[in-house]
Amino acid sequence: FAAERVQPFKQVFRELYVVTAQEKADGTVSHRYAGQQVNPKQAVALWGGRGWVVNQDEGVRRTFHDAGLSASVTFLGDTFTPAEVEGLTIEGVSFSKRGEWKPLPLVDIPPRIFSEVMRDLDLVVSVAHRGGVDPEASASTVDMRAALLRETCSLLKIDNVRIKQPQVLIDGRLSNYSVHLGSAVTHRQPGGALCLVPVHAQHRGRLFLPFADDDPKTAEVISKVLLLARDEDIKDPTILDQLRSMP
Known part of the structure; x- marks a missing residue:
């Protein structure tokens, strides 16, 4: 503080997200942000800037190469484009081994990876919430x-x-x-x-x-x-x- 040093990225007071009792009961899919609607163009830009890959048929996916894990966000409806007018409605978040699609139990996901994924989702929901039409x-x-x-x-x-x-x-x-x-x-x-x-x-x-x-x-x-x-x-x-x- 005295030296007025600036963090290269947020470390002190970095938000922490833990698996809730409801998520433990749900098993492999987190519905923490289910039903939240976001502006597609803004949400895609935010996800892209945080290492997520957008696929119109499969949703949004981020891979943690060191851990060999991938996180996926799915939406209501089969496909979407950044030009969607009515907004994207988040359905759920799940994790799988890299290159595979079978969802893993949320309790088995390393706490740091789970927290970072939920932190990204929280940012998107807070910033890209459908303020333009909602x-x-x-x-x-x-x-x-x-x-x-x-x-x-x-x-x-x-x-x-x-x-x-x-x-x-x-x-x-x-x-x-x-x-x-x-x-x-x-x-x-x-x-x-x-x-x-x-x-x-x-x-x-x-x-x-x-x-x-x-x-x-x-x-x-x-x-x-x-x-x-x-x-x-x-x-x-x-x-x-x-x-x-x-x-």
Whole structure:
């Protein structure tokens, strides 16, 4: 710090992603980012810059030559092109031996490789989220969610939440967190992504929002913020396991 040295690549506070209990149960495919829609042209450019190879018939693939492993991202639909209008919808992430296609158990993947793959996916989902056609990431919607959160936290007398658009920063008792106002992607700070799976059923766990029309993504953002703002009350073992497994 005193010498003002700059890291050649991010090492200190580098995000860490670990296999969750749900992924262990799923076996060979991670659905952590399933359903997330990204802008094809932007996503392909991001993947290409991080060593991924794009194949219109097979999805996106990155090979770790030293480890003899490959990671694959599949999408809903059979094929895609960077000119897709409706966006790419991520389906799953799997790993296999280089040159083979049989998926390997996620628990057998070296932690560093698993983390780097999920870090790449998190970047793509956060940066290339379909802001152009999806109002979730538009400036006006982000502003609305920020205002809604301020009012909600004020009403509930929650004082450990700060808004620094497009992120919401939460100073919890167990850790610190960030929630993206557009995509609802959640991170522990410093550390890795938290896999908080939203429930979109019609009448299950609905969050009452008195200030705005009902919107599942807005409800997801606010519910995650409220949950993490009172992280000492979390009882869900899958969330607690993630918090304990991160440094």
